[in-house]
Amino acid sequence: MYYGEIKNFDIANGEGVRVSLFVSGCTHHCKNCFNKETWDFSYGKPFTAETEELLLSELAPDYIDGLSLLGGEPFEPQNQAALLPFLRRVKEQYPQKKIWCYTGYLFDRDLLGESRARCEYTDEMLGLIDIMVDGEFVQELYSITLQFRGSSNQRIIDVQKSLEAGGVVPYQPKSGKI
Numbered sequence: 001m002y003y004g005e006i007k008n009f010d011i012a013n014g015e016g017v018r019v020s021l022f023v024s025g026c027t028h029h030c031k032n033c034f035n036k037e038t039w040d041f042s043y044g045k046p047f048t049a050e051t052e053e054l055l056l057s058e059l060a061p062d063y064i065d066g067l068s069l070l071g072g073e074p075f076e077p078q079n080q081a082a083l084l085p086f087l088r089r090v091k092e093q094y095p096q097k098k099i100w101c102y103t104g105y106l107f108d109r110d111l112l113g114e115s116r117a118r119c120e121y122t123d124e125m126l127g128l129i130d131i132m133v134d135g136e137f138v139q140e141l142y143s144i145t146l147q148f149r150g151s152s153n154q155r156i157i158d159v160q161k162s163l164e165a166g167g168v169v170p171y172q173p174k175s176g177k178i
Helices: 049-059 077-093 107-111 122-128 159-165
Strands: 002-010 017-023 064-070 098-103 131-134 155-158
Touching: 002 049, 017 049, 049 064, 049 077, 077 098, 077 122, 107 131, 107 159, 122 159, 155 159
Parallel strands: 017 064, 064 098, 098 131
Antiparallel strands: 002 017, 131 155
């Protein structure tokens, strides 16, 4: 897997101060995507053991609330294969820190049902993610007033509660509004 960028003090892609990893590779190709260069699976730098160590050290400070995964597309099967072992390490080392994931796939249809995204890593990866923003970016539904998402079709999902309930449970933020 390759990645395009790491942001170590990100306040735009999830609650609180976060470390964000922008993975490379995406087959959605949303119109007016803000990160088109990451469509290419070979864009950026290789995701190596050194990259994992860097990210784990950047997650260490108490003021860092967690990790955000963006793209590109974290749920492309080849990205899942690389991310799953890393996410296990994050949860093992920092169980109190929340993992957010942005995906163009729909949680209930594409990640829980049969799709090109679903593979042998999907269920375990979902088990490690706390909050998901799902759905492709749709330019016609874009609004600058939306918190943590670009278009109104995108949902902010409490993944663990959704898995327990067997259906989508919207995330209730600390601020009380999204």
